[in-house]
Amino acid sequence: MTEKVRIVACPTCGAAVRWEPQSRYRPFCSERCKLIDLGQWADESYRVPAEEEHPDSEAPGESR
Template sequence: MPTVVDCPTCGKKVEWSEKNKYRPFCSERCKQIDLGAWAEEKYTIPGTAPTDPLEEDKQ
């Protein structure tokens, strides 16, 4: 039985298989919507700001 996942954009059930060239998305449209959200920086990965090694030496 093939794996079925929810499209990250619209929530439609999508078969995760070689037949679906847009996986995990259900369509080119949903894929482009997601790409646009990344380009507009609507998604972020939480974390702390990197430290400057030169600042550490001053302490």
């Protein structure tokens, strides 16, 4: 039985990348694309949304 290799798009440039152990930089197509993405995180170009923190005395959704 032949196993089908999954193909994904490089998050940086969109190139096709084979998802297998031999694909050293997966999901990226190359070290260059991997480092570009790392640089975006370091420059804070990417941000993870966060919820507003509430004081311990006030539960979320409660108002005074």
